[in-house]
Amino acid sequence: MTAVAMAPRDDDQQEFPFGQPYRGWPPYVAGSETSFAAAEHIDPTVAVLRAQVLAALNVLGRATDERQQDYLGMPGNTQRPRRCELVEAGLVRDSGQKAKTRSGRMAVLWEPVPKNGHPPTTPPPPPF
Numbered sequence: 490m491t492a493v494a495m496a497p498r499d500d501d502q503q504e505f506p507f508g509q510p511y512r513g514w515p516p517y518v519a520g521s522e523t524s525f526a527a528a529e530h531i532d533p534t535v536a537v538l539r540a541q542v543l544a545a546l547n548v549l550g551r552a553t554d555e556r557q558q559d560y561l562g563m564p565g566n567t568q569r570p571r572r573c574e575l576v577e578a579g580l581v582r583d584s585g586q587k588a589k590t591r592s593g594r595m596a597v598l599w600e601p602v603p604k605n606g607h608p609p610t611t612p613p614p615p616p617f
Contacts, residue, residue: 515527515528515535515570535571535574538563538567538568538571539571539574539575541561541563541571542557542561542563542568542571542572542575542581543575543580543581543601545557545560545561546575546581546599546600546601547601548560550600551584551586551598551599551600552598552599552600553588553590553596553597553598553599554568554569554572554596554597554599555590555591555596556588557572557599572599576599579602580601580602581599581600581601581602582599582600582602583597583598583599583600584597584598584599584600586598
C-alpha cells in the first residue's frame with residue numbers, strides 16, 4: 490500500500506523550514522476508504538498534535554516513540570505519524586542512540602533538531 494499526499498494547503502500554522510510535510514495534509518493509503526476517513530478526521534487537529542510531539546521532545550530531550558506516547562498520553566497511531574512528519578520537515582532527527590522499550594527491544598531515541606546547530610545536552614531517558 491502506498492501513502493498519498495493531497496493538494497497543498499496554507500492554513501496549517503506550524504512553520505516548517507523545508508515546506509509542509511505531505512503538502513499540509515495527513516497521508517492516507519490510496520484506495521482505502523477507512524484510511525482516507527481517518528486522514529479527514531484527524532486533519533483539523535494535526536498541526537496541534539505535531540506541535541505537542543515537538544514540545545514533548547523539547548522537554549524530554551531524547552526519547553523513544555514509546556516514551557513520547559507515555560509522556561503525551563497519545564496513542565502510537567497518532568504520535569508516530571506526527572513524529573515522522575516532524576522528521577520529514579527537518580525538526581526532529583534520529584539521535585544515533587537507542588534505548589530499551591518495555592518489551593526489552595531497542596528503539597531509536599529521537600531528538601529535536603537544535604536551532605543553533607549544537608546537539609541537545611539532555612541525557613537519554615533511563616531504560617524501562
